[in-house]
Amino acid sequence: MSVIVEFTLSTEDFVFGSTLATVEDMTIELEAIVPTADSIVPYFWTTGEDFKSFERHVLSDPNIKSITQLDRIDETALYRAEWIEDVNSPLNGLAETEAVVLEAMSTKEDWYFRARFLNHDLLGQFYNFCTENDISIHVERVYTLTEASRAGQIFELTPEQREAIVLAVQYGYFKVPRKTTLSEIADELGISQQAASKRVRRGADKVLRGALLTPSERL
Template structure:
């Protein structure tokens, strides 16, 4: 039975996350990790304004061989990155244990992950991988799909997305005219405006899909 784990870790504990940390305050969301040969190639979304400065900063990291902008929609861009050498870190542990990253994004002072493992044995293998390499992860929640709440099964919201959406609704973000802003929501949650925008947008998209589309029509 598959099991879902929600955990956090500091940016310093996440080698790839450290390489992406910039003064441009870009909000980063991991899209996928793809094993290719003896490497793990990460795909990620970056939300912000100074993409050129962000790319120069990332390429200045000795562990990054290349970064490719694949697409851009307004203030969000999809990237692929490749390592200059093998880095035995968190992404390798996820790839080795057949984990599927459901959510992974920058938050205040670190990263939040929501990951699905095929079974408890592989989850244990991932935990041992992190322990052996002194990667300090802080497990917030472990549950199976059957144990998820009804709202979680329908909408598949992360706790962060739900908090942002609830605040947006309660404070009048969807009212006409609007009674609050993304900046005010971000301040209340304690995250950047870009991260709040991502949470509200993705959360609203999941709620609408769950409410309006049949399971086979969702994406």
């Protein structure tokens, strides 16, 4: 039975994450990790304003081999990055155990991950990988999809997305006409309007897909 784990780790223990988290006024959210013959290639969304400075900062890290902007929508851009082969990262452990990263985002002090493993044995292998490579992770929760469904978490929202969606519903953002704005929701959450928009849109997309589409249609 597949199992979902939520964990956090310090940016100091996450080489790639540490590089990104030191950039001010930029929010980072991991999109996917792709294993290649030589390394692990992460894809991530960055929201902010000064992308040129962001790219220069990331490339100044000797552990980063390259960074490529693949797409951009207003103040959000999709990037692909590669780092040197001999750097051990939690992403390597996730790739080796065939885990699916459901959510991964940075905060000022750490990274929050939600990942799905095919079984408890693979989860144990990932934990052993982190221990052997001196990567300290703090496990917040471990549960199955059945337990998630019973708890009303089948939509796999992050805590931040759920908070934004709840506020949007309570304040009448989805009413016609609207009773509030993204700016007001952002002020309530203490984040930028762009970040609030991203949380509301992604959260709403997850809820609608989970409620209306069959598993095969969600692919």
